[in-house]
């Protein structure tokens with residue numbers, strides 16, 4: 001029997017825990033706060049900013065919106081970061097990328113106070129993550145392990161330590177923001193960790209690695225990259241990918257909406273319907289890892305707030 005992991009419920013549970021902890025902090029006169037930094041008006045970043053603002057409101061956090069114009073200089077943006085670094089009401093700073101061309105990601109990220117770097121963008125914190133030292137694990141990779149740990153405890157009735165140690169974890173994707181930190185977190189849990197990526201596929205070797213996985217974590221951004229042939233019977237599959245694809249009917253013809261435009265839908269990297277029955281457990285898309293990611297960011301902000309106030 002396959003377990004389709006209810007990530008929406010996990011996200012809701014986490015939010016309840018966040019609200020409770022925030023109330024306890026507020027009773028001590030302390031309110032956590034998140035500042036987003038968006039330069040210009042990139043559509044995807046604006047959507048993400050809106051979600052962060054909504055979750056801050058829901059959890060009782062303060063929210064700060066910094067939005068210099070698209071023609072702001074690098075110095076202007078670094079000055080904003082310095083102001084946020086110095087503001088005790090701001091527990092965490094979240095730069096929303098892409099930045100406009102004239103602004104270097106590295107310069108802005110390196111100017112963030114490492115104790116307010118709640119999505120682990122700073123190389124100092126990424127280094128700590130790689131060395132298994134206390135830091136702010138980046139939100140999406142942290143969400144993957146929050147989901148797996150809850151699954152281990154609640155469904156398999158296993159201590160997460162025993163669940164991960166020696167397990168074959170295969171990560172598909174090696175980006176700095178998802179694939180690599182997912183792999184560091186697997187190694188930190190003593191899993192036997194393999195990282196595959198686009199060059200693995202180009203050599204025709206993807207299936208060789210993914211079919212060895214007890215736990216397969218896919219973050220490639222390619223719809224239908226993983227079908228039943230790429231998955232071992234009884235594997236646990238975590239699909240991080242988010243892709244917008246066109247909807248077609250059974251004859252491969254476009255399905256149109258009321259306005260005569262082709263319908264689209266959100267899918268992951270795993271062909272869910274074809275793979276599901278082969279797995280022991282799987283996360284869906286939508287309603288998967290993304291339902292937990294923002295809550296992990298807020299958990300990091302709460303941790304930063306406690307650290308700043310000498311409570312951790």
Ligand code: NAD
Pocket residue numbers: 140172173174175176177178179196197198199200201206219220221222225240241242243288289290291293
């Ligand atoms: P990215 O483009 O930076 O990296 C993609 C990775 O996938 C690369 O390492 C690349 O080598 C690998 N890859 C690409 N094609 C491949 C192939 N054919 N075979 C094997 N590997 C292949 O993307 P990213 O920022 O790491 O994001 C990955 C996916 O995760 C995207 O779909 C993104 O939208 C999604 N994402 C989801 C969340 C969430 O909360 N659910 C958060 C962040 C990113």
